[in-house]
Amino acid sequence: MTEEFLRLEGINKVFGTNKVVSDINMSFSKGEFISFLGPSGCGKTTILRMIAGFEQPTSGKIFVGGQDVTHLKPNERKLGMVFQAYALFPNLTVADNIGFGLKIARTPRDQAAARVEEMLAMIGLAKFGKRYPFELSGGQQQRVALARAIAPRPTMLLLDEPLSALDAKIRVSLREEIRSIQRELGITTIFVTHDQEEALSISDRIVVMNAGRAEQIGTPFEIYNRPATRFVATFVGTLNTLEGKVQNVADRVVSVDGQAITLPALPASAQSDAPISLTMRPEAVVLGKPNGQDVVLEGIVSDVSFLGSVIRLRVNLGSNSLSLDTFNDQRSPPPALNEKIKVSLSSSDILILN
Amino acid sequence: MKTSRLWAWITFIVGAAYFLVPLLATFEFSLRIRRGTYSLDAYANVLSDPSFRASFTYSVVIGLFTIVVGVLIIVPTAYFVRLRMPALRPFVEFITLLPLVIPAIILVFGYIRLYNSTSILPFTGSAIGTDILLTLAYVTLALPYMYRAVDTGLRTIDVRTLTEAATILGANQAEILLRIILPNILIAVLSGAFLTFAIVIGEFTIASLLNRPAFGPYLQLVGANRAYEPAALAIISFIITWGAMSMIQLLSRFAPKTVARPD
Numbered sequence: 218m219t220e221e222f223l224r225l226e227g228i229n230k231v232f233g234t235n236k237v238v239s240d241i242n243m244s245f246s247k248g249e250f251i252s253f254l255g256p257s258g259c260g261k262t263t264i265l266r267m268i269a270g271f272e273q274p275t276s277g278k279i280f281v282g283g284q285d286v287t288h289l290k291p292n293e294r295k296l297g298m299v300f301q302a303y304a305l306f307p308n309l310t311v312a313d314n315i316g317f318g319l320k321i322a323r324t325p326r327d328q329a330a331a332r333v334e335e336m337l338a339m340i341g342l343a344k345f346g347k348r349y350p351f352e353l354s355g356g357q358q359q360r361v362a363l364a365r366a367i368a369p370r371p372t373m374l375l376l377d378e379p380l381s382a383l384d385a386k387i388r389v390s391l392r393e394e395i396r397s398i399q400r401e402l403g404i405t406t407i408f409v410t411h412d413q414e415e416a417l418s419i420s421d422r423i424v425v426m427n428a429g430r431a432e433q434i435g436t437p438f439e440i441y442n443r444p445a446t447r448f449v450a451t452f453v454g455t456l457n458t459l460e461g462k463v464q465n466v467a468d469r470v471v472s473v474d475g476q477a478i479t480l481p482a483l484p485a486s487a488q489s490d491a492p493i494s495l496t497m498r499p500e501a502v503v504l505g506k507p508n509g510q511d512v513v514l515e516g517i518v519s520d521v522s523f524l525g526s527v528i529r530l531r532v533n534l535g536s537n538s539l540s541l542d543t544f545n546d547q548r549s550p551p552p553a554l555n556e557k558i559k560v561s562l563s564s565s566d567i568l569i570l571n
Numbered sequence: 572m573k574t575s576r577l578w579a580w581i582t583f584i585v586g587a588a589y590f591l592v593p594l595l596a597t598f599e600f601s602l603r604i605r606r607g608t609y610s611l612d613a614y615a616n617v618l619s620d621p622s623f624r625a626s627f628t629y630s631v632v633i634g635l636f637t638i639v640v641g642v643l644i645i646v647p648t649a650y651f652v653r654l655r656m657p658a659l660r661p662f663v664e665f666i667t668l669l670p671l672v673i674p675a676i677i678l679v680f681g682y683i684r685l686y687n688s689t690s691i692l693p694f695t696g697s698a699i700g701t702d703i704l705l706t707l708a709y710v711t712l713a714l715p716y717m718y719r720a721v722d723t724g725l726r727t728i729d730v731r732t733l734t735e736a737a738t739i740l741g742a743n744q745a746e747i748l749l750r751i752i753l754p755n756i757l758i759a760v761l762s763g764a765f766l767t768f769a770i771v772i773g774e775f776t777i778a779s780l781l782n783r784p785a786f787g788p789y790l791q792l793v794g795a796n797r798a799y800e801p802a803a804l805a806i807i808s809f810i811i812t813w814g815a816m817s818m819i820q821l822l823s824r825f826a827p828k829t830v831a832r833p834d
């Protein structure tokens with residue numbers, strides 16, 4: 218992308234004897250929307266808190282706009298932050314909450330008032346300025362928290378699981394709102410979440426974290442389609458795993474439940490008769506053999522779930538089984554339970570994870 | 572069901588009688604200064620006594636200073652203990668309970684020994700110095716109540732997250748305490764203040780041994796020399812204390828609400 222804006226250089230964080238963040242080296246461009254994605258306890262919040270200045274890295278440096286900010290106090294960093302628990306000031310009205318950062322910065326009164334109005338309009342709560350936080354729903358409170366973070370024009374926006382306290386419907390609409398506001402302002406944003414769908418849907422790039430390490434950094438497309446590690450592949454999206462064994466190293470043939478599959482390549486360590494795991498996304502597998510897929514497998518339909526626009530089938534191959542999605546087509550009903558069917562896929566869509 | 576209700580009522584009536592009978596008896600007695608008829612003359616005597624006004628005013632002023640000094644010491648302490656040193660909380664709580672365990676008479680003898688006119692800090696060498704010492708002694712006496720009130724107030728808000736939210740918006744510690752923490756625990760602080768006030772108004776031991784013209788020693792003086800006026804004074808002090816307590820009750824209704832409405 219364009220010029221580097223935020224750089225994390227050799228960041229490690231140890232709490233007592235517990236190493237929580239290891240060797241984080243990465244940089245982000247101005248205006249990027251970055252998600253840190255990973256299971257609970259993997260160190261996402263700790264990284265965010267180090268960027269905010271609430272925690273000091275045990276080693277390593279943080280640069281913002283080329284300046285080393287590692288030892289700046291949090292109130293000197295000009296950042297905006299949104300917390301999972303809203304954290305609105307209960308004693309202040311919505312307007313005063315949003316104007317708090319401006320007041321602290323001694324912004325002239327009329328300028329601050331105009332900015333607060335602008336922010337209220339941005340989050341669609343123009344008439345709510347005089348209310349108190351306890352008079353708002355969770356979704357409204359979180360929008361106020363977002364406006365409060367943005368009002369003083371911070372250099373970066375940090376969001377720590379801002380949606381996880383909200384119910385499903387509001388979660389989706391608010392994440393779209395956050396993304397569109399972020400795009401409009403062009404503000405560099407770090408978004409922490411444990412929800413892979415959330416991360417995939419709104420990020421420019423995703424950092425997938427596991428046990429304090431960054432497993433992969435990439436666009437949602439790359440993360441989903443070309444997972445770098447087994448952890449990324451299994452944590453992001455659903456995945457079919459077929460256990461087979463190598464049949465012929467020279468011809469790159471493996472067998473799964475007696476059916477032969479020719480792969481574009483085998484891992485260098487492959488040996489005849491050694492077990493091997495093949496993985497693939499459900500959407501890589503199609504019913505029948507519509508257009509030139511080079512791998513065809515036969516199996517028995519063991520489950521049909523109708524999900525609306527999509528039908529998810531489960532196909533039993535013997536000791537392995539496979540999920541696949543097909544679009545609902547009014548003219549052709551899905552296969553019946555226990556029907557013998559053929560499914561196919563491109564061998565290039567098969568991932569071999571070690 | 573019925574019998575348990577009955578027992579609850581009996582317990583309540585016995586308990587209420589335990590408090591009310593002496594109070595009513597005192598009140599009735601305070602009205603009998605004139606032979607054969609009830610009158611408020613005892614109250615008139617008390618209220619028109621210049622030493623009543625002087626000692627009462629003195630105690631009110633000392634009470635106000637005690638509240639201000641107490642709030643300035645206790646609010647930041649309770650806040651920082653909660654924020655930075657949560658492990659120290661049991662220890663600090665124990666310290667704040669000490670004034671309940673150490674009798675006031677021990678405290679004041681300690682003060683007199685430590686701060687007499689020949690010591691490095693000769694508080695008792697002058698009247699104003701002794702007033703300061705008395706105020707500080709009252710801060711100590713009020714500590715258990717004030718600390719508990721403030722700590723209870725802090726428990727109703729998420730001190731850490733609110734502090735972090737204000738910090739990242741650029742606020743420093745003083746601004747956070749003044750603009751965010753104090754307003755959110757104001758009701759709790761005020762309850763502590765009224766309790767402190769009630770304690771200071773009636774305190775006798777320390778004021779008397781430091782020889783200050785406070786309301787407590789005045790009560791004692793009148794009690795030793797008059798018959799009906801002490802009863803009137805007891806009722807007046809009771810009304811003041813009770814007034815302070817009902818202010819606490821009233822204020823707790825205005826405590827800030829922090830619960831979010833569900834979506």
Ligand SMILES: Nc1ncnc2c1ncn2[C@@H]1O[C@H](COP(=O)(O)OP(=O)(O)O)[C@@H](O)[C@H]1O
Binds near residue numbers: 232237256259263264
């Ligand atoms: N202040 C702290 N002291 C000790 N351990 C901590 C502290 N903060 C976080 N941890 C530990 O660090 C690990 C990562 O925590 P966190 O960054 O909050 O994870 P995440 O946000 O990914 O769920 C957890 O095991 C947590 O217990």
Ligand SMILES: [Mg+2]
Binds near residue numbers: 261262263
């Ligand atoms: Mg977290």
